[in-house]
Amino acid sequence: MTGFADVSVVMPAFNNADTVGRALASIAAQTLRPMEVIVVDDGSTDETAQAVRAMAGRMNGIRLRLFRQPNQGAGAARNRAVAAAQSTWLAFLDADDEWLSPKIERSMAVLAAGDLVMCSHNLFNVGPESEVLNDSRARWLRNPADPYRSLFLRGFISSSTVVVRRDAVLAVGGFDVDLRSAQDYELWLAVLAQAGGRFETFADPLLRYTLAPEGITSRIGRKVACSLAILRRHMGILRHLPGPVLGLVVLRTIIIHYEAVMGHKARGEWSAALGQGVLLPLRLAEMLVRLPFSTGKRPDFIARLGPAAEESL
Known part of the structure; x- marks a missing residue:
C-alpha cells in the first residue's frame, strides 16, 4: 500500500543526536506513511535539534515538525506533541527506536478490522550483540477479553508499538508528568479503562527496541x-x-x-x-x-502545558 494515513507520530527526544535520524528514517520508509511527525526536543544539550533539521526534506512527503522546550521529562514532551497533533490517530516512537516498514499499515488494518480505540504489537529487543523477540502478545492473551485487568497486573505494552485515538488520550488527560517512571504504563491503563475490549495486541514484531544500559540501584x-x-x-x-x-x-x-x-x-x-x-x-x-x-480521579496533565514555539523546518 502507498499513500498516507490519518496519523501523527509523537517522538520525544533528549540527547538523541546519534539515533534520531535513524528513527525518523524508519518513519519515512513506512509502506503507509503518517501525515506528520512531531519531535519534541526536551532540553537536549547535544545536537539533537540539528539532527532533526537535517531530516527535513527527506521524510518522503511526511510533514516534520520540531518543538524545543526546557527539560521536563518524556511525559511532558509527549503531552506537548499530543496537544499539537492534527490527526485522528497517534503513534508513538522513541528517538532511539526503529519501526519496521509495515508498522503503520498493519496497525491501521488491525484497528479498522476490530473497530478498536488502541492497538500495540510485538517487538524485537535489540542489544549490543543480539536481537530477541519480545512476545508481549502472549502476556495479553492470558485474558484478551479484559485487557485493563491484564495490564493492571503486569505491563506488556511498549509505547513505541502503540497507535491510539488522539481523542482517547485527551479524554483521560495525557501522560502523568509527576511520575518519574512508568508514565506510559499508567496512561495506557487510563485509556483501556474507558476503551474496554476495544484493544488488541497483535503478533507482528514491528519495532526494534533499543535496550538501555542497566540502571543504577x-x-x-x-x-x-x-x-x-x-x-x-x-x-x-x-x-x-x-x-x-x-x-x-x-x-x-x-x-x-x-x-x-x-x-x-x-x-x-x-x-x-x-x-x-x-x-x-x-x-x-x-x-x-x-x-x-480510592476514587481513581486523574488530573488533566495536558491542560498544564505552557506555551511553546514550533521551529520552522
Whole structure:
C-alpha cells in the first residue's frame, strides 16, 4: 500500500543526536506513511535539534515538525506533541527506536478490522550483540477479553508499538508528568479503562527496541514508588468496573515487591531485597485500608502545558 494515513507520530527526544535520524528514517520508509511527525526536543544539550533539521526534506512527503522546550521529562514532551497533533490517530516512537516498514499499515488494518480505540504489537529487543523477540502478545492473551485487568497486573505494552485515538488520550488527560517512571504504563491503563475490549495486541514484531544500559540501584526504588502510586490511583478505577477487585489489588502489590526483590537479588543487594520483603505486609495493609476510599480521579496533565514555539523546518 502507498499513500498516507490519518496519523501523527509523537517522538520525544533528549540527547538523541546519534539515533534520531535513524528513527525518523524508519518513519519515512513506512509502506503507509503518517501525515506528520512531531519531535519534541526536551532540553537536549547535544545536537539533537540539528539532527532533526537535517531530516527535513527527506521524510518522503511526511510533514516534520520540531518543538524545543526546557527539560521536563518524556511525559511532558509527549503531552506537548499530543496537544499539537492534527490527526485522528497517534503513534508513538522513541528517538532511539526503529519501526519496521509495515508498522503503520498493519496497525491501521488491525484497528479498522476490530473497530478498536488502541492497538500495540510485538517487538524485537535489540542489544549490543543480539536481537530477541519480545512476545508481549502472549502476556495479553492470558485474558484478551479484559485487557485493563491484564495490564493492571503486569505491563506488556511498549509505547513505541502503540497507535491510539488522539481523542482517547485527551479524554483521560495525557501522560502523568509527576511520575518519574512508568508514565506510559499508567496512561495506557487510563485509556483501556474507558476503551474496554476495544484493544488488541497483535503478533507482528514491528519495532526494534533499543535496550538501555542497566540502571543504577536507586532506580529500583523509584520504580517501586511509582508503581505504588499508580496502584493507589487505579484501584479506585478498578472499583468502578465490573469484576473482581480485592484479589487483583493484593496480587499487584505482591508483584511490585517481588520484582523489586528479584532486581536487588540480581545485583547481590541482599539487605535491600530483604527490606522489600519486610515492607510487603505493610504495603498490603496500606492498600486494603485505602481501597474503599480510592476514587481513581486523574488530573488533566495536558491542560498544564505552557506555551511553546514550533521551529520552522
